[in-house]
Amino acid sequence: MCTLGNLIWLLVGGLTMSLVWMLVSILAFVSIVGIPWARACWTISDFAFTPFGKEIISRRDLTLKRDIGTSVLGSVGNAIWFIFAGFWLALGHAVSGALCCLTVIGIPFGIQHFKLAELAVAPIGKTIVSNELAHAAREANAKSALAQLRSEA
Known part of the structure; x- marks a missing residue:
């Protein structure tokens, strides 16, 4: 299903935005x-080329460690x-997403454009991983947070 989605995606703005x-x-x-x-943009261009089957996640959520991209310096870098x-990249994805959402069939592609628009606003401190890895990281973080809450109570 991801392969079919990625093939159709290339026709509805994915190829253009990847370039x-x-x-x-x-x-x-x-x-x-x-x-x-530059390296972040190159990685995002790969994600913009084939987004189905991949997900954007904060590096802090993935590794449970702070780094320069997830610190205050990362926020300054995102502002710059x-x-x-x-x-401009966010605007391109937002317009493409809105156009895709004009049809029912285009809604999944519009959602991908909106995800990329969000990433275009603040890419520093984010990484792109498989859907399974992102889900596993979020689940592990939720279990850890729940255990911490229970130990405090």
């Missing part, structure tokens, strides 16, 4: 100061990113 992400990645790399964002590229 846009690649272009932004190349521009960020060439600018030298944008190198920290939003000003220079994030707004």
Whole structure:
């Protein structure tokens, strides 16, 4: 099912937006100061090419560790990113998502565009993993949080 979804996705804006992400990645790399964002853009372009079967998750939720991308510096990096590229990428995905949602068949593709729009706003501190891995990480985090709440009570 993921394969069929990804094939149709390429026709409803996925290929175009993936190429846009690649272009932004190349521009960020060439600018030298944008190198920290270039690798993230390249990874997101792969996700924008075939999003079905994958999910966006915070690295902190996945690893249970803070890193530079999930700290205050990550928030500053996301603010800088939003000003220079994030707004335009998010706008492209939001418009594509709205167009996809005009038909019932296009709603799943519109939802994927909206997920990518959210990622375009603040990509630092996020990673892309399989649906199964994201679900397992969230389930393990929920069990850990529940155990902690029960021990406090």
